Amino acid sequence: MPRSKSCGPKSYGCFNCQRRTRQKDRYPIHKKYKSLLYKPTGRTPCETDSLCNRCRHMFDSILRRKDGKKKSSTSLQQPEEKVLHPSQQAPFSPPxxxxxxxxxxxxxxxxxxxxxxxxxxxxxxxxxxxxxxxxxxxxxxxxxxxxxxxxxxxxxxxxxxxxxxxxxxxxxxxxxxxxxxxxxxxxxxRLSFDNSSHLIDSDYVDLLGIPKAAYDDLLKYVDGRVKSTPSRTVRTSLAIFLMKLRGGDSNKVLSTLLNISKSGIRRSIKVIRSALIDGNFVKENLGFQHITREEIIHQHTRPLAQTLFGDNTQPQVILVLDGTYIYINKSSNFKFQRQSFSFHKGRQLVKPMVIVSTSGYFLSVLGPYFAKDNDASILTHIMRSNLEDIRNWVEEDDVFIVDRGFRDSLTYLEELGIQVKMPSFMEKGDKQLSTDAANTSRLVTKIRWVVESANARIKQWKYLSYILPSSQIPFIGDYVRIVCSICNR
Structure with missing residues (x-):
């Protein structure tokens, strides 16, 4: 009768090390080995199990050492061990x-x-x-x-x-x-903002653009409007928003630094932006209604500006106006693409109108407007529409210091009783300005440079100096207003 294919030579392995053993190297397991074998294997050997020669010698040496310890311990008087109650004994742990x-x-x-x-x-x-x-x-x-x-x-x-x-x-x-x-x-x-001692004050300035005390002050405006989640706290969400504005890093980089998913980064930026805009932070630190005329005149007007363009008989508000550029991606909407293309810069952008005092204090930021709108048409629209109730805040004989791009709005501003100071133009056929016109232009430039410096402070928040994606175009005005409010605060 032929032998079945499933039949084969039976393999005998060592009970301890599972090594295949030959017939002459198999040794039966003695009773004294059973307690020792249970610790490393967790099993109890049966009659058919066997050990290899190496394991048998190993367990023999262990037994000899134990017998020697027992003999030495019997000669010494052992103190009586206190028997614990079964409820006080430690639970049994298998080997x-x-x-x-x-x-x-x-x-x-x-x-x-x-x-x-x-x-x-x-x-x-x-x-x-x-x-x-x-x-x-x-x-x-x-x-x-x-x-x-x-x-x-x-x-x-x-x-x-x-x-x-x-x-x-x-x-x-x-x-x-x-x-x-x-x-x-x-x-x-890991970068963590939850532990107050994890980062020092200079780290906050480098990462967030503001010192630690200013960060804690800003946290008060969002603490009640933003909820903590299992993956991020309110402190972390605010830090994400400020790191995005200050460094302009991508969501992928922020996700790696803070160990938060990219969707969590996007949600943090959204909720913090809404909390700062809809809350009291921007309202208390930016806009024509957050400060009075007397505070602007006495606290945020340089003496040099009052000397050059002010009237000693009555106090006047001296404001400096200019538009700044925020670059954006090319839109797939053809109409918006034409409106946002600047022939001056040769690229897509939008223009917020920045209004500052002569000390560089941000009074208001209006817009943004299309790139096709020049500064004169933007200022005319602001005054005609009475945005932020500006016509009731500004009084007659107040001074607006502007550049030559506002020349088309001079007539309308003079009708409102506002004095406009602007660099002079050369007459047709002239090769250079006259002495009086050149000196007047120098005086205007000496006061007007603060708005250029203010625009540079906005662009220090790198996110606003980069090319923004099309999805962020509706929120550009919010980002600029938040940055200006932080600078004022």
Whole structure:
């Protein structure tokens, strides 16, 4: 009768190390070994199990050491141990625990990761085993071997051999210590604004553009209007918004620095912008209604401006006006594309109108307007529409200091009783300005430079100096007003 294909020579493995043994190297397991075998294996041997010669010698030496300790301890008087109540005793912990994590093989003949046989295999280091557990949630037993090239590049595919793994106390304690060390490293290197002692004042200035005290003051305006989430607090959300404006970093970079998803970065920017605009922060620090004429005259007007253009008989408000440019991407809407194209700059942009005092204090920011609108038409629209009730705030004989781009609005402003100071023009046929016209232009320039400096302070917030995407065009005015309010505050 032919032999069945399923039948084959029976393999006998060592009960302790699972190594295949020959018939002459098999030794039956004595009763005195059973208690010792239960600790490393977690199993109780039966009558058919056997040990290899090396394991038998190992357990013999362990028993001899234990017998020697017992003999030495019997000669000494041992104090009576206090018997604890069963409720006070520590819970029993088995020497090995089965965990629901897949594991690889422990053999030395093939790679534990790719299963390739080979003579040139290396033992997987402890730190690599721990990192594989963190990244792939797979346990590699101690002593397992792998191909050398796996240690020099990222390990992507691992084929486990079992769905569960049995580990002892030493491996669990070693893994917990490694995880604790990694967490401490992460906490030290991760950028966090929740801990007040994590960053110093200069770090706040470098990252957010404002010192720590100003950041805490700004936090009061958003604390009640923004809710914390499991992934970010209100402090972190405000820091994300300021880092976006100050550094102009992409959401991907902010996500990496703060360990928050890109969608969480977008939501943080949205809620903080709405809280600052709809709340009291911008209303208290920007606009014609947040400050009185007397405060502008006595606190935010330079004596040089009063000497050059003021009237000693009655106090006057002296304001400096100019438009600034915020560059945007080319829109797919053809009509808006034509309206936002500047022939002067040769690119797409929008123009907020900035109004400052002679000391550089931001009084108001209006707009933004299309690039096709020049400064004169923008100022005329502001006065005719009475934006922010400007016509009731400005009185007769107040002084507007402007550049030559406002020349078409001079007639309308003079009808309102407003004095306009502007650099002079050369008459037709002249090659240079007259002495009086040149001196007048120099005096205007000596006062008007503060609005150029104010525009430069706005562009120090790098997000507004970059080309903004089309999705952010509706919020450009909000960003500029928030930046100006922070500068005033």
């Amino acid at each position: 090995s625990v089965t965990l629901p994590f897949p594991c690889t093989t422990r053999g030395h003949s093939s790679c534990c990761l790719c299963k390739r046989p080979g003579p040139k295999l290396v033992v997987v280091p402890v730190d690599v085993r721990h990192r594989i557990f963190i990244s792939h949630e797979i346990v590699i037993p101690a002593g397992a071997r792998c191909c050398p090239n796996h240690l020099q590049r990222n390990i992507e595919k691992i084929s486990p051999s079992a769905e569960t793994t049995t580990v002892n106390r030493s491996y669990i304690s070693q893994l917990i210590r490694f995880l604790r060390t990694e967490v401490l490293k992460t906490e030290k290197t």
